[in-house]
Amino acid sequence: MVFVQVITGGLLLGAIYALFSSGLTLIWGMMNFINFAHGEFVMLGMYVALLVMVWLAGGPAIFGIAAAVALAALGIVIYFSLIRHVIRGPMLAQILSTFGLALLLRYSAFWIFSSNFRSLPPNALSGTINLGGVFLPVAQLVAGVAAIALTIALHLLLTQTTVGSKLLAVAEDRTAAMLMGIRPDRMQALAWGLSAGAAGIAGALMATAYPWSPSVGETFGLIAFVVVALGGFGSVLGSLYAGLIIGLIQAVSAYWLGAIYKDIVVYGLFVALLWFRPQGLMGKA
């Protein structure tokens, strides 16, 4: 029974991993660009949730949307002020741009919020629920399910809507897309908005169930890399499967080997993937 508990917990957390990683994979698929600050977007989503709760007494729905909107706006701003310029430049500029951004966001958060771990004040999602002998915090359950739904929604957005097909067109062939009247610049900005928004709302969801500090951004960023590498760079559906798998692996490793080893296993998996299957489960290399 404890084992079932572990597995369920792992899958639920993995669902959130899937959601924010799908943002990262979207950017990679569209622009062949890795956002080293993606974990920080998640972390900021968590703090937005906290601030909205504390200042505006908003409930989960409110702060979830607030986090999505705030981070989406940030993503678009970052695209126009920074990414657009470095994407055509040398690799050094591309890597350093978001790497520096990560530092900036992370240490600003340390400065403003201190390094103490936080939790959200009691809210609509507090408390535990008993599902057939498995005790779960309500927040974990809701967050996990919401994350899966949102990831699938993102996938459907990309594959079933006009906007989505425009995004994919730009990813496929920028020049051809331009000839069809699509503005690649706008589409890429939109992708950044979606990517950051996904990270933001994932952060808000996570904040309901797990304590955090500014340091979590670094970990989430790396987890996103692993999920995207496993699921395939560019595939949102791949991120979904991979996120769940990684969450599961992490929970099981913590259970069998000890909590300190859970990250080691995940990062080790990443290195193994790079060696043996860089294109992941479902993506293009």
Next chain:
Amino acid sequence: MKNLAVPHLRLVLLAAALLAYPLVFSSAFYRDVGVTFLLAAISASAWNIVGGYAGQVSVGHSMFFGLGAYTPLLFYTLFGWSPIAGIPVGIVLSVVLAVVIGMPTFRLTGHYFSMATIAVAELIRIFVGTWDFVGAAIGLQGPAVARGWWDLTFRSELPYYYVFLAVLAVVLVTTAIVESRRFGFYLRAIKASERAARSLGVPVRQTKLKALALSAAFTSVAGSLYACKTGFIDPDSGFGILVSVQMVIVAALGGAGMLFGPLLGAAILIPLQTATNTWFGGGGSGLTYILYGGIIVLIARFEPGGLFELWHRIWPQRRSRAHAA
């Protein structure tokens, strides 16, 4: 003829200034700043070989630094040997690690390599923190009292300063030699366009691996020097991301891919860092990294070539490279 004399004169003046510094600024504080400056210059110059010249941006170079820092103190702790015994071991381990990381990632685009470096550095940091054999979270210590010169444990900063200066000279001379020979040309070609380089017969993957291995070896030595100087190492000071960050920003600020770029970067950042640490006390380190993050973003956005590039842009002059005359 006049142009020929000037660069050499500048070099002589620089060498003289570096040699005389600790004698002129002889307080412990200034000498310590000097030692910190040299260490930063050595690590950043080591990073520069693969990150600046070859354009393969490692953001996890601390893995090599940490290996080089742990091995001397480990040999001392386990067997009571002089820390010097650990230095070659650190180099060998670093080179092996470099090859292990480079082999799969160098056949993919540059982003994979960068991601791999950050993941592996973090992996090692966490792992070392759990391994009692190497001190786990507490870390390792060096000789408290020197048993002889070979313990590299000095009371005064002065011997450290000159040892570090000698190592810096070795790194810079090696880089200069690389720059002027085929290997250096191939590195710069790879950075500019891998596809074109390949079509001209450049063995891209092997060249990148060699650059990474060389860079790793020198970074390892820098780590060893650090461990000998501070007499202490733990997972964060050895393998932490901030170690990697400093190498990158020092090189990039001065000018990645230029021989003296890292030196310039260190000359600006180390005094700056010392100042902010002094003014803001303990909390200063938080502000320092906010500043670092901002500087890195500005460099990426406006001048990836660093200050040297900016200088050349404002005052265009014929750049003399030793080989092109």
Next chain:
Amino acid sequence: MLLEAINVSKAFGSFLAVSGADLSVAEHEIIGLIGPNGAGKSTFFNCLAGDTLPTTGRIVFDGNDVTRASPEAHARAGIGRTFQVPATFEDMTVLENVMVGAYLRHPHRNDARDHARRIVELTGLRPDQPGRSLGTPGRKRLGIARVLATEPRLLLLDESLAGLTPTELQEAIALVRRVHETGVTIVIVEHIMEVIMTLTKRVLVFNQGHVIASGTPEAVVKDEAVIEAYLGRAHRRPAPERTP
């Protein structure tokens, strides 16, 4: 036969870009590859150059099977190529750019530099000019100079003469002729008919993935199948034109 491509096909998923293409090039020939856009000639060209792996078929150079050889191995074997969009090494001077090529056969700096200087003179460039300050014609010429420095026996030119003014085009044609006279075998992919008519002795025409005609330029231009393939594209007049 210096180069032989036997039954080469390349599929991208279910799309067959090249199907059953054959090519024989004897030493010292100049061959042209033409065809409408999307006809497969560029893909075939990339197979010859080692940038694309053929799905089926064999490519033999000077008796050696190079079907699966890497671009680096191609260069070492003596096959050189230029790119449609030349990737100049921006931060290096013209001479340094060419030296990168020269270093293939001349590992020592002084030899490489001397060899590179000779090539730079042959192509009419200025050695100390920074790579980034070159205009398009200079970059294309530099692309040719760079690969020449690797001393290829076979040179694959990928639309290297597009986007030039009439004067520049004549200079470029003269350069290619000079290169050919030094003993290099050349295969040119081109849209510009003047280049094909004046330089090449034999032409292969691609359409929809395979060779639909081959022969002298004059014969090929009058071939019914070729005219039909180009229907709608005004390639009738053998006059120099700008390619978009």
